[in-house]
Amino acid sequence: MPGAVSPLAVPLPPLAPLAGVRLAAGxxxxxxxxxxxxxxxxxxxxxxxxxxxxxxxxxGAPVDWCRDALKAGRARGLVANSGxxxxxxxxxGREATRASAAAAAELLGCRPREVMLASTGVxxxxxxxxxxxxxxxxxxxxxxxxxxxxxxRAVMTTDTFPKAAVRTARIGGAEVRLQGFCKGSGMIAxxxxxxxxxVFTDARIPAAALQAALRxxxxxxxxxxxxxxxxxxxxxxxxxxxxxxxxxxxxxxxGPALRDFTAKLxxxxxxxxxxxxxxxxGARHLVEVNVTGAVSAASAKRVALAIANSPLVKTAxxxxxxxxxxxxxxxxxxxxxxxxxxxxxxxxxxxxxTAGSVVADYDEAPVAAHxxxxxxxxxxxxxxxxxxxxxxxxxxxxxxxxxxxxxxS
Amino acid sequence: MPGAVSPLAVPLPPLAPLAGVRLAAGxxxxxxxxxxxxxxxxxxxxxxxxxxxxxxxxxGAPVDWCRDALKAGRARGLVANSGxxxxxxxxxGREATRASAAAAAELLGCRPREVMLASTGVxxxxxxxxxxxxxxxxxxxxxxxxxxxxxxRAVMTTDTFPKAAVRTARIGGAEVRLQGFCKGSGMIAxxxxxxxxxVFTDARIPAAALQAALRxxxxxxxxxxxxxxxxxxxxxxxxxxxxxxxxxxxxxxxGPALRDFTAKLxxxxxxxxxxxxxxxxGARHLVEVNVTGAVSAASAKRVALAIANSPLVKTAxxxxxxxxxxxxxxxxxxxxxxxxxxxxxxxxxxxxxTAGSVVADYDEAPVAAHxxxxxxxxxxxxxxxxxxxxxxxxxxxxxxxxxxxxxxS
Numbered sequence: 001m002p003g004a005v006s007p008l009a010v011p012l013p014p015l016a017p018l019a020g021v022r023l024a025a026g027x028x029x030x031x032x033x034x035x036x037x038x039x040x041x042x043x044x045x046x047x048x049x050x051x052x053x054x055x056x057x058x059x060g061a062p063v064d065w066c067r068d069a070l071k072a073g074r075a076r077g078l079v080a081n082s083g084x085x086x087x088x089x090x091x092x093g094r095e096a097t098r099a100s101a102a103a104a105a106e107l108l109g110c111r112p113r114e115v116m117l118a119s120t121g122v123x124x125x126x127x128x129x130x131x132x133x134x135x136x137x138x139x140x141x142x143x144x145x146x147x148x149x150x151x152x153r154a155v156m157t158t159d160t161f162p163k164a165a166v167r168t169a170r171i172g173g174a175e176v177r178l179q180g181f182c183k184g185s186g187m188i189a190x191x192x193x194x195x196x197x198x199v200f201t202d203a204r205i206p207a208a209a210l211q212a213a214l215r216x217x218x219x220x221x222x223x224x225x226x227x228x229x230x231x232x233x234x235x236x237x238x239x240x241x242x243x244x245x246x247x248x249x250x251x252x253x254x255g256p257a258l259r260d261f262t263a264k265l266x267x268x269x270x271x272x273x274x275x276x277x278x279x280x281x282g283a284r285h286l287v288e289v290n291v292t293g294a295v296s297a298a299s300a301k302r303v304a305l306a307i308a309n310s311p312l313v314k315t316a317x318x319x320x321x322x323x324x325x326x327x328x329x330x331x332x333x334x335x336x337x338x339x340x341x342x343x344x345x346x347x348x349x350x351x352x353x354t355a356g357s358v359v360a361d362y363d364e365a366p367v368a369a370h371x372x373x374x375x376x377x378x379x380x381x382x383x384x385x386x387x388x389x390x391x392x393x394x395x396x397x398x399x400x401x402x403x404x405x406x407x408x409s
Numbered sequence: 410m411p412g413a414v415s416p417l418a419v420p421l422p423p424l425a426p427l428a429g430v431r432l433a434a435g436x437x438x439x440x441x442x443x444x445x446x447x448x449x450x451x452x453x454x455x456x457x458x459x460x461x462x463x464x465x466x467x468x469g470a471p472v473d474w475c476r477d478a479l480k481a482g483r484a485r486g487l488v489a490n491s492g493x494x495x496x497x498x499x500x501x502g503r504e505a506t507r508a509s510a511a512a513a514a515e516l517l518g519c520r521p522r523e524v525m526l527a528s529t530g531v532x533x534x535x536x537x538x539x540x541x542x543x544x545x546x547x548x549x550x551x552x553x554x555x556x557x558x559x560x561x562r563a564v565m566t567t568d569t570f571p572k573a574a575v576r577t578a579r580i581g582g583a584e585v586r587l588q589g590f591c592k593g594s595g596m597i598a599x600x601x602x603x604x605x606x607x608v609f610t611d612a613r614i615p616a617a618a619l620q621a622a623l624r625x626x627x628x629x630x631x632x633x634x635x636x637x638x639x640x641x642x643x644x645x646x647x648x649x650x651x652x653x654x655x656x657x658x659x660x661x662x663x664g665p666a667l668r669d670f671t672a673k674l675x676x677x678x679x680x681x682x683x684x685x686x687x688x689x690x691g692a693r694h695l696v697e698v699n700v701t702g703a704v705s706a707a708s709a710k711r712v713a714l715a716i717a718n719s720p721l722v723k724t725a726x727x728x729x730x731x732x733x734x735x736x737x738x739x740x741x742x743x744x745x746x747x748x749x750x751x752x753x754x755x756x757x758x759x760x761x762x763t764a765g766s767v768v769a770d771y772d773e774a775p776v777a778a779h780x781x782x783x784x785x786x787x788x789x790x791x792x793x794x795x796x797x798x799x800x801x802x803x804x805x806x807x808x809x810x811x812x813x814x815x816x817x818s
Contacts, residue, residue: 055742055744056738056741056742057740057741057742057743057744057745057746057747057748057749058737058738058740058741058747058749058752059741059749087734087737087738088734088737088749088762088765088766088767089765089766090750090764090765090766091765091766092766093766122734123734123735123737123738124733124734124737124762124766124767125767228720228721232738233737233738233741311637311720311805311809311813312637312813314814315809315810315813315814316813316814317814318810318814319813319814321814324533325496325497325531325532325533326532328467328496328497328532328533328642329465329467329496329532329641329642331466331467332465332466332467332468332642333464333465333466334466335464335466336466337466338466338467339466340466340467340468340497341499343467353497353533355499356497356498356499356500357497357498357499357500357501357502357533358497358533358534395814396720396810396814397810397814398807398810400720400724400810401724401727401805401806401807401809401810404720404721404724404725404728405723405724405725405726405727405728405730405804405805405806
């Protein structure tokens with residue numbers, strides 16, 4: 001699906017080597033021709049690992065594999081491919097994960113359960129494991145500390161630009177680094193896409209604390225974005241801590257020592273999550289939905305997601321139409337406490353509706369100008385309580401239909 | 410928004426006079442030029458009335474009016490307009506309903522609360538009540554028993570064809586008639602559309618029994634369709650019983666006497682509901698989703714709606730692509746009990762996936778032929794229990810984007 005780069009694309013930041021991480025990417029010929037589709041990562045001994053995975057009840061075989069393997073909280077390797085998601089592949093899928101992990105473990109000198117796996121691409125087709133395992137020795141021989149961009153590109157599917165972000169954080173006065181990349185365009189598009197995210201840090205963090213930090217940070221980032229409301233069978237976010245940085249010991253329960261680390265991790269994940277929305281299939285506008293005054297934060301999030309997932313709101317944004325009526329209707333359909341006669345709607349910085357009706361004679365010029373921009377902000381205040389939430393989405397355009405509905409035209 | 414008639418359109422059935430009902434439609438100039446946009450119905454003294462309305466928390470003023478007025482279970486008149494939904498119009502909206510009902514009541518010689526109201530069209534703009542009330546005397550003078558088609562056309566918005574259905578039912582051995590029409594194209598499209606349905610019968614049914622029958626029938630029809638998952642602020646289904654037919658008395662609680670009537674009513678409503686889907690904005694395929702083997706009927710319905718609302722499933726149908734992977738993914742995201750390794754997927758009459766993976770060497774020819782047809786059947790068996798549900802939707806096409814997202818292009 002070769003297409004123009006998203007108008008919302010952002011450039012790749014410089015990706016420096018990170019102690020304890022070596023990578024290699026290459027072309028295994030799993031499905032695509034003439035491009036990288038596989039990467040291998042070697043992690044230093046002692047690396048701890050955490051993961052957050054899709055809530056989809058029909059997860060891919062790699063998700064099952066990693067959920068189980070991560071119980072030990074350790075990783076020495078990571079193998080990821082594009083072109084085939086290894087989802088709904090039954091026993092063959094489970095065998096493919098075992099064989100892939102075993103082949104990588106053999107090369108890396110570790111146990112298979114210390115190898116994490118991620119796959120993205122077509123659903124329901126048997127993963128050509130032999131092509132993947134045949135390519136691994138070459139990748140192992142090529143491992144280097146500077147192959148970050150190639151790895152980020154190797155797992156792209158309908159993505160139109162590679163996505164990476166970096167942060168530094170402090171643990172007990174010492175500086176540690178965080179560096180990660182992700183792929184994703186539709187929240188799910190089984191023929192083409194899913195969301196995979198790989199984050200690495202040189203910090204030394206016990207597995208339990210690492211998992212807690214990741215879960216918290218994902219809750220504040222990837223769980224607040226939606227492209228098309230379709231939850232992938234393969235969504236995975238990994239966090240690996242190589243333990244190569246020098247800093248005071250982090251206790252098993254994490255706690256205050258990880259406060260800055262967790263905040264920076266959430267910040268990094270939010271940047272990556274927004275890149276996924278910026279590369280949402282067919283996206284031409286990035287949309288931020290802020291809901292305030294809800295009865296709780298959970299209620300605010302459900303209202304915000306109802307707005308962000310509304311096809312009518314999303315097509316209105318595509319048409320650069322400040323259609324606040326559709327926003328009110330989406331609030332109403334969320335099923336959450338909301339009072340028609342107290343809520344207000346803001347587009348950009350202009351309040352367009354309040355107290356149950358349109359703001360008489362609001363200035364349409366700044367609203368129209370805001371809608372013509374690439375980044376649209378929608379605010380809804382329910383005036384019922386103190387719950388608030390922010391979610392991000394993109395518009396729904398002809399591009400989405402082209403990518404997902406026009407295979408045969 | 411003049412467009413071609415939906416390729417899924419069905420013809421209008423013959424609409425004969427129904428004892429106790431007189432109608433008139435005309436052009437009030439509420440928003441559209443050169444077409445009917447208003448109708449008035451006069452109902453015989455003694456007519457009982459029932460209604461089922463949107464669950465949207467931000468309903469239009471007419472919905473508020475009718476919910477209140479229907480507590481008495483009586484109606485002598487009905488006024489409906491297109492072009493303006495009278496939604497999110499604050500105090501002005503409430504005043505508009507009072508003034509409209511009062512004007513019609515004056516003409517019909519009844520109390521304002523015996524006049525039901527329905528509006529569809531743009532949200533957030535003040536209803537030009539004076540144009541509506543100015544047109545009513547002319548309509549009253551023109552009341553006739555044969556203006557059914559004109560009334561059905563007067564409330565069309567993005568609809569591409571008028572929608573009506575008729576049935577006969579038996580009450581205690583005597584025959585009664587049911588005749589209704591509806592409008593709707595997007596489940597909601599505040600600038601243009603909503604779903605309104607008006608059903609009339611010559612039966613003599615106490616209000617409580619009428620309301621119970623309507624609620625049950627709506628649950629088996631309109632509540633099982635989705636075009637774009639957006640619930641309108643104005644959705645309304647009315648049922649009026651003029652009491653002109655001769656049949657044994659129906660008790661207040663309804664009961665066995667109304668068994669056939671309720672079944673035929675549900676059947677009529679299902680036919681109308683399917684017409685709405687057939688006229689779904691941009692629809693080119695009607696999709697029936699059957700879920701079986703769920704742990705309960707409610708669970709089956711949630712799974713079926715997850716499939717029917719999935720943009721990826723809907724775009725796949727638009728592309729005539731038998732993308733069963735997206736169906737599996739939609740099942741998984743529903744959050745309902747489902748086992749990847751026991752579920753099976755059928756497209757048309759062909760099982761394409763079962764027991765956790767694709768059916769090896771299934772015959773693709775009948776599947777491809779089925780997808781090229783206008784009516785697509787998707788079956789999912791969860792193999793967990795006996796819960797089942799059927800919902801209907803349409804595909805998601807460029808037409809939907811054109812109608813809803815291209816106002817300014």
